[in-house]
Amino acid sequence: EVQLVESGGGLVQPGGSLRLSCAASGFTFSNYWMHWVRQAPDKGLVWVSRIKSDGTIISYADSVKGRFTVSRDNAKNTVILQMNSLRAEDTAMYYCARESRSDSKNYFGGSAGYWGQGTLVTVSS
Amino acid sequence: EIVLTQSPATLSLSPGERATLSCRASQSIGSYLAWYQQKPGQAPRLLFYDASNRASDIPARFSGSGSGTDFTLTISSLEPEDFAFYYCQQRDKWPLTFGGGTRVEIK
Secondary structure: OOEEEEEOOEEEOOOOOEEEEEEEEOOOHHHOOEEEEEEOOOOOEEEEEEEOOOOOOEEEOOOOOOOEEEEEEOOOOEEEEEEOOOOHHHOEEEEEEEEOOOOOOOOOOOOEEEEOOOEEEEEOO | OOOEEEEOOEEEEOOOOOEEEEEEEOOOOOOOEEEEEEOOOOOOEEEEEOOOEEOOOOOOOEEEEEEOOEEEEEEOOOOHHHOOEEEEEEOOOOOOEEOOOEEEEEO
């Protein structure tokens, strides 16, 4: 069974940092793109970041570029989202998601087939 | 950035009725469109990827169609558990973007 468990959310002051972690199990982690998607309270979904199965391609939404860093450890089946210089507008539920199909040549992913339960990030003074 | 416009914003229907949800892209995205269902307090669930490919364990009453700029999600006969939010999402170009969502509510 595919499982994704996020952790690391919480309350942080503007300008602060948080490190979100997503522990994956139930599949061959190194074969899949992984994603972070966020949802502000009572708002829609926003794709934050993606990372290729081998970590060689990484993309960020403009709203977080230069402040957030995504990484993965295929030996530990974990993907990390390091969030710095946090702003009030970063307040959201952050979801880790796995690509719907395994990676292959010339595939750039983008369909989130499995999702974690989310971890809530609140940026407030 | 590719903008996805979903309509209607809210669909008020009764169980057993047919639901037709629309998603229009600001430019052609081929078939690179996904549909998700989200219930309050839950993570989204993938329904379809690449316009018409049904994800695992999605009932046959759901169908996805379309290509280019116009896409449709159809629920042939609404079950009580289908009342939820539905989002479309494109993967043709980064940044990946979602539509604003359609709420399917009980009439």
